[in-house]
Amino acid sequence: MKEYVVAILGAxxxxxxxxxxxxxxxxxxxxQVKLLASxxxxxxxxxxxxxxxxxxxxxxxxxxxxxxxxxxxxxxxSKKLLPEAVKRxxxxxxxxxxxxxxxxVPLVIPGVNDQQLAYHQGIIANPxxxxxxxxxxxxxxxxxxxxxxxxVSTYQAVSGAGKKAWDEMLGQxxxxxxxxxxxxxxxxxxxxxxxxxxxxxxxxxxxxFEADGYTHEEWKMIHETKKILFxxxxxxxxxxxxxxxxxxxxxxxxxxxxFILQDKQVTVKEIQAEIEKTAGLILQDxxxxxxxxxxxxxxxxxxxxxxxxxxxxxxxxxFHMWVVADNLLRGAATNTVEIAECLVRKNLVRVPNI
Amino acid sequence: MKEYVVAILGAxxxxxxxxxxxxxxxxxxxxQVKLLASxxxxxxxxxxxxxxxxxxxxxxxxxxxxxxxxxxxxxxxSKKLLPEAVKRxxxxxxxxxxxxxxxxVPLVIPGVNDQQLAYHQGIIANPxxxxxxxxxxxxxxxxxxxxxxxxVSTYQAVSGAGKKAWDEMLGQxxxxxxxxxxxxxxxxxxxxxxxxxxxxxxxxxxxxFEADGYTHEEWKMIHETKKILFxxxxxxxxxxxxxxxxxxxxxxxxxxxxFILQDKQVTVKEIQAEIEKTAGLILQDxxxxxxxxxxxxxxxxxxxxxxxxxxxxxxxxxFHMWVVADNLLRGAATNTVEIAECLVRKNLVRVPNI
Numbered sequence: 001m002k003e004y005v006v007a008i009l010g011a012x013x014x015x016x017x018x019x020x021x022x023x024x025x026x027x028x029x030x031x032q033v034k035l036l037a038s039x040x041x042x043x044x045x046x047x048x049x050x051x052x053x054x055x056x057x058x059x060x061x062x063x064x065x066x067x068x069x070x071x072x073x074x075x076x077x078s079k080k081l082l083p084e085a086v087k088r089x090x091x092x093x094x095x096x097x098x099x100x101x102x103x104x105v106p107l108v109i110p111g112v113n114d115q116q117l118a119y120h121q122g123i124i125a126n127p128x129x130x131x132x133x134x135x136x137x138x139x140x141x142x143x144x145x146x147x148x149x150x151x152v153s154t155y156q157a158v159s160g161a162g163k164k165a166w167d168e169m170l171g172q173x174x175x176x177x178x179x180x181x182x183x184x185x186x187x188x189x190x191x192x193x194x195x196x197x198x199x200x201x202x203x204x205x206x207x208x209f210e211a212d213g214y215t216h217e218e219w220k221m222i223h224e225t226k227k228i229l230f231x232x233x234x235x236x237x238x239x240x241x242x243x244x245x246x247x248x249x250x251x252x253x254x255x256x257x258x259f260i261l262q263d264k265q266v267t268v269k270e271i272q273a274e275i276e277k278t279a280g281l282i283l284q285d286x287x288x289x290x291x292x293x294x295x296x297x298x299x300x301x302x303x304x305x306x307x308x309x310x311x312x313x314x315x316x317x318x319f320h321m322w323v324v325a326d327n328l329l330r331g332a333a334t335n336t337v338e339i340a341e342c343l344v345r346k347n348l349v350r351v352p353n354i
Numbered sequence: 355m356k357e358y359v360v361a362i363l364g365a366x367x368x369x370x371x372x373x374x375x376x377x378x379x380x381x382x383x384x385x386q387v388k389l390l391a392s393x394x395x396x397x398x399x400x401x402x403x404x405x406x407x408x409x410x411x412x413x414x415x416x417x418x419x420x421x422x423x424x425x426x427x428x429x430x431x432s433k434k435l436l437p438e439a440v441k442r443x444x445x446x447x448x449x450x451x452x453x454x455x456x457x458x459v460p461l462v463i464p465g466v467n468d469q470q471l472a473y474h475q476g477i478i479a480n481p482x483x484x485x486x487x488x489x490x491x492x493x494x495x496x497x498x499x500x501x502x503x504x505x506v507s508t509y510q511a512v513s514g515a516g517k518k519a520w521d522e523m524l525g526q527x528x529x530x531x532x533x534x535x536x537x538x539x540x541x542x543x544x545x546x547x548x549x550x551x552x553x554x555x556x557x558x559x560x561x562x563f564e565a566d567g568y569t570h571e572e573w574k575m576i577h578e579t580k581k582i583l584f585x586x587x588x589x590x591x592x593x594x595x596x597x598x599x600x601x602x603x604x605x606x607x608x609x610x611x612x613f614i615l616q617d618k619q620v621t622v623k624e625i626q627a628e629i630e631k632t633a634g635l636i637l638q639d640x641x642x643x644x645x646x647x648x649x650x651x652x653x654x655x656x657x658x659x660x661x662x663x664x665x666x667x668x669x670x671x672x673f674h675m676w677v678v679a680d681n682l683l684r685g686a687a688t689n690t691v692e693i694a695e696c697l698v699r700k701n702l703v704r705v706p707n708i
Contacts, residue, residue, distance in 0.1 A: 153507035153610040201650040239668040243610040256507040256597040296555040314593040
């Protein structure tokens with residue numbers, strides 16, 4: 001049986017550390033794990049299973065002999081290093097937005113569109129965290145009844161903005177509880193000119209703004225959903241629009257998803273049953289028992305949790321659902337490692353000659 | 355000039371304390387202020403302007419000689435005491451949901467539908483906090499272009515659940531920062547069987563559940579909006595649906611409002627201009643300057659703040675906006691005192707003989 005050399009790029013970050021843990025439990029025969037990061041983390045020791053591994057500096061030659069790269073070190077680093085890794089024969093699974101919309105890069109949620117892995121040319125993209133959990137919940141409904149339109153409002157946890165933003169938010173919370181001023185230097189995004197506190201606040205800006213006033217996060221939810229759910233020629237058949245808001249939660253994005261089905265006869269019970277029988281989805285929906293997904297309860301879990309399925313009482317075929325998932329696992333590390341498992345199972349861990 | 359005796363019922367609560375402050379600045383000639391509360395607050399001293407007032411126990415005879423009652427002591431107390439106050443000649447402005455949907459009770463947002471005050475029979479209801487700020491922002495657009503449909507997702511502050519819930523959430527936050535277990539005995543609502551922590555969490559339950567799986571808060575947003583924006587015979591022309599979520603914010607509800615206009619030719623700029631020129635609304639909408647409403651920035655202010663006005667790029671006539679207001683002021687005390695000012699100005703401070 002073939003064994004694989006796997007490199008984790010950005011190994012010391014919030015997602016990187018989860019990639020190490022998820023890889024340790026994956027159904028992938030491992031020959032060697034390499035941990036790569038920026039200069040300042042070189043020499044750090046991290047555990048993979050019971051083995052201590054020393055973090056090395058990420059550079060083009062780090063990828064010589066590597067079969068699979070799991071990458072989560074930021075878009076700029078992906079853009080620079082992943083083509084170098086592909087040149088050296090490594091298949092790269094990228095967690096950043098660097099290559100997601102590129103024509104030759106499959107954007108994959110296993111169980112939804114992993115058949116597209118067959119066409120990869122060395123780089124495969126992991127969708128954005130907020131996209132993954134929404135599409136995971138919508139897909140079984142789409143497959144059976146067709147989705148016409150989606151209007152989503154997100155409630156996104158700070159860990160999606162990285163470890164520094166997370167620490168900043170906790171520091172702000174302590175400052176407020178001590179009746180001190182809250183400082184802000186990172187959120188809403190390091191790339192922004194102005195920074196605002198997130199603790200006990202709401203920031204309706206995730207990532208930078210596009211020219212049309214949508215944020216890049218909103219843009220990602222709209223266009224990634226279309227790319228995942230449809231092949232190119234009919235990607236405009238499903239209408240998607242979004243408002244993305246950062247909330248003072250550590251782990252676990254919430255999403256209020258309003259969707260309109262093509263089939264107008266579907267009932268809430270049928271939707272609940274479809275979700276319940278789909279692998280990777282967990283229905284938490286019993287209002288009589290106050291059962292509904294909450295970030296605090298699902299942090300550390302791999303599934304996507306769905307509750308509060310309700311019919312819009314004035315529009316036949318329109319429904320609400322409330323979707324929550326661990327953004328670092330389901331929205332990032334778990335999805336990436338599941339793609340790697342798929343590649344191994346389908347014997348697709350090779351860069352094709354093009 | 356007539357001077358009025360004003361009683362504040364529930365004077366020691368989060369809204370009650372703001373009613374005292376708002377009344378002190380109101381355009382209402384005051385003869386006397388009475389502060390009423392439950393037995394356990396009797397004897398407390400609170401300041402109205404520079405005057406110390408001793409809190410008295412609220413009971414039917416407390417209202418003898420009172421002209422105006424500003425009530426915020428919970429639905430059960432309103433149901434019991436306000437009819438007694440009306441019998442004694444007092445006009446009651448109620449902040450609870452006790453009478454909002456009653457046929458002979460005007461449900462009023464000054465500037466939107468204060469003409470309905472003319473038909474009051476002693477009790478006038480203040481809409482729910484989340485309804486007030488949404489309808490305040492939608493009304494100028496509705497008047498000019500007609501609103502067909504609204505889909506709203508709320509991000510509601512803990513102070514809307516009262517002072518005890520607010521304290522509970524702050525205690526939970528400190529527990530988490532000290533790596534202690536968070537305790538929960540009040541939220542999502544004292545009436546619920548199960549309680550969950552709100553700090554660093556999201557609770558998609560506000561108030562109790564209705565039989566159809568909507569929460570009572572969602573029900574209020576839907577039905578109060580219809581009652582305010584239309585008179586009875588065409589109250590079903592505007593479609594409204596809602597998802598209400600409690601978030602770990604102290605003061606200031608956020609609302610992601612998606613709305614569809616009857617007029618399909620309207621532009622974002624026209625909507626922004628209409629909001630900008632409406633009294634009581636403040637447009638904070640310039641993405642190039644990262645200007646958008648945030649709870650931390652608007653707490654303590656009386657206006658309704660609107661930003662992130664955007665067109666749905668695939669549905670002509672459909673738009674998003676992000677609405678934030680201080681739920682204790684705009685959503686409660688300020689609206690109530692503005693109704694009192696309207697009544698005084700229109701010479702309607704009298705219980706009609708029916």
